[in-house]
Structures are given as structure tokens and as C-alpha cells.
Amino acid sequence: xxxxxxxxxxxxxxxxxxxxxxxxxxxxxxxxxxxxxxxxxxxxxxxxxxxxxxxxxxxxxxxxxx
Amino acid sequence: xxxxxxxxxxxxxxxxxxxxxxxxxxxxxxxxxxxxxxxxxxxxxxxxxxxxxxxxxxxxxxxxxxxxxxxxxxxxxxxxxxxxxxxxxxxxxxxxxxxxxxxxxxxxxxxxxxxxxxxxxxxxxxxxxxxxxxxxxxxxxxxxxxxxxxxxxxxxx
Numbered sequence: 001x002x003x004x005x006x007x008x009x010x011x012x013x014x015x016x017x018x019x020x021x022x023x024x025x026x027x028x029x030x031x032x033x034x035x036x037x038x039x040x041x042x043x044x045x046x047x048x049x050x051x052x053x054x055x056x057x058x059x060x061x062x063x064x065x066x
Numbered sequence: 067x068x069x070x071x072x073x074x075x076x077x078x079x080x081x082x083x084x085x086x087x088x089x090x091x092x093x094x095x096x097x098x099x100x101x102x103x104x105x106x107x108x109x110x111x112x113x114x115x116x117x118x119x120x121x122x123x124x125x126x127x128x129x130x131x132x133x134x135x136x137x138x139x140x141x142x143x144x145x146x147x148x149x150x151x152x153x154x155x156x157x158x159x160x161x162x163x164x165x166x167x168x169x170x171x172x173x174x175x176x177x178x179x180x181x182x183x184x185x186x187x188x189x190x191x192x193x194x195x196x197x198x199x200x201x202x203x204x205x206x207x208x209x210x211x212x213x214x215x216x217x218x219x220x221x222x223x
Contacts, residue, residue: 001163001221002185005170016182059188059223065179 002059016060024055068178069093071150073142075135075169076158077104080186084156085112085128089120094150095128098135098142098159105130135159135169142172152177156184157223161199162192166223191219 006013070093072084077099088095099105112124133140145152155173157166166185173183190198197214204211 001223002166002170002183004221005167009174011174056189057187059185061183063174063177063181063183065174065177 002061006061006063012064014062016062020055020058020060068151068153070153071145071178072096072154072156073098073145073152073173074156074158075099075142076160076186077101077108077130078158079108080156080158081108081128082112082115085124086116088127089116089122089124093127093153096131096145096150097128098131098133100132100134102132105132136165136172142169142176145176150176152181154182154184156186158186161187161190161196161223162194163220163223164194185223188223190223191221193218193220 003013003015005011070088070091072088072093072095074081074084074095075098077097081095081097084095084097087093097105109128109130112128116122117124131140131144135142142152152173155169155177157169159165159169170183173181187198190196192198192214195214195218197212197218201211
């Protein structure tokens with residue numbers, strides 16, 4: 001949705017999806033959300049319940065206005 | 067070099083990181099959240115975990131606005147009155163298309179020419195109403211989850 005917005009507004013942007021994936025892939029340690037998934041299951045609906053810290057929970061963009 | 071200005075909508079654990087890096091790089095981190103209790107809890111965490119150990123007053127680096135981010139009078143737009151330009155923006159408030167879009171508009175209006183945007187819970191699809199948060203509140207009351215109507219959802223954020 002945000003990407004469509006940038007395109008409609010003719011805003012130069014770079015999707016940093018690869019950088020996010022690289023950060024997640026470089027961390028092999030189990031994080032606290034993995035360990036306490038049930039305790040921290042605060043996201044509501046099952047299909048939205050990302051108790052684990054998955055990369056698709058995040059989006060990042062670099063914007064250049066000019 | 068310009069001192070960095072961070073803006074985060076929605077106060078939480080990430081606020082601690084934003085405050086720390088604002089201090090580290092001599093900038094400021096602004097947080098918008100209408101929930102005063104949450105801001106107070108995070109302030110306590112910042113002061114007790116970082117402030118006391120580093121002997122630093124984080125009020126200099128962390129600025130809170132106890133209101134919604136897209137307020138006409140005390141929203142992100144007030145940065146123009148402070149003469150601040152956003153270098154890093156993170157959306158972590160109400161996870162709906164309408165709120166994110168309003169925040170993006172205000173951010174682009176008040177940003178440096180080059181800046182970064184982060185979106186939390188980017189997998190959500192809610193257009194105007196955050197059913198996930200509502201269901202969290204319902205669960206605390208032992209009420210059943212409400213299934214969001216298909217028309218209430220669009221693309222991922």
C-alpha cells in the first residue's frame with residue numbers, strides 16, 4: 001500500500017526489503033518472541049498473530065524527495 | 067552534519083532504541099501517542115535503564131506528544147514550527163491504511179530531502195479499523211474474536 005502511495009505521488013523510493021531479510025537471516029539466535037509466543041500473543045487474530053519476529057512484519061523504504 | 071530527527075508514532079519498546087540513538091548522535095526523537103500511561107511506563111524504563119546508568123537526562127533527546135500523530139493542531143505538522151526535518155520515520159500507531167497514509171503525507175511534508183520510512187506490522191491489511199488491536203482488547207474481556215469483514219481489508223501496509 002505504501003509503495004502504491006509513493007508511486008502515485010511520483011516520490012522516488014527504494015524498497016529495503018532485501019536489507020530487512022538480510023538482518024533477519026543473519027541472526028540465528030532464537031529471540032524472546034519465539035520463546036514467549038503464547039505469553040506475548042498480543043496481535044489478535046490468528047492470521048495476524050506473528051508471535052515470532054518474522055521479517056514480513058516490517059517494511060522499510062529509503063525516500064528521495066528531489 | 068545535520069543532527070538526526072527521528073519520529074515514531076506509537077510508544078513502545080522501540081522507543082527505547084530511538085531515544086538511545088537520538089542521544090548517541092546528538093539528535094532528537096519525537097514520539098506521538100495518545101496513551102499517557104504507556105509514555106510514562108517507557109519513560110521510567112528509559113530513565114532507569116539508560117538514564118541512571120549513563121548519567122544522562124534523556125528528556126533532552128526524547129520528546130513526547132500525548133496526542134494522535136495526524137492531529138490538525140499537535141500532529142506531526144508541529145515539526146515545521148520547531149524548524150525540524152524528519153530523517154527517520156517509523157509507523158507503529160493505529161495499523162490502518164488511513165492512519166498510515168495520513169502519517170506519510172505529514173512526514174513527507176516535514177522531512178529532509180533524503181530520509182527513511184519504517185513500517186511495523188506491515189503485514190496488516192486493515193483499511194480503516196484495526197481489528198487485531200480490537201480483538202486483543204476483547205480477549206482481555208473474555209469475548210470472542212471478531213472476524214474482520216472482507217471489505218475492511220486491502221493490501222498489506
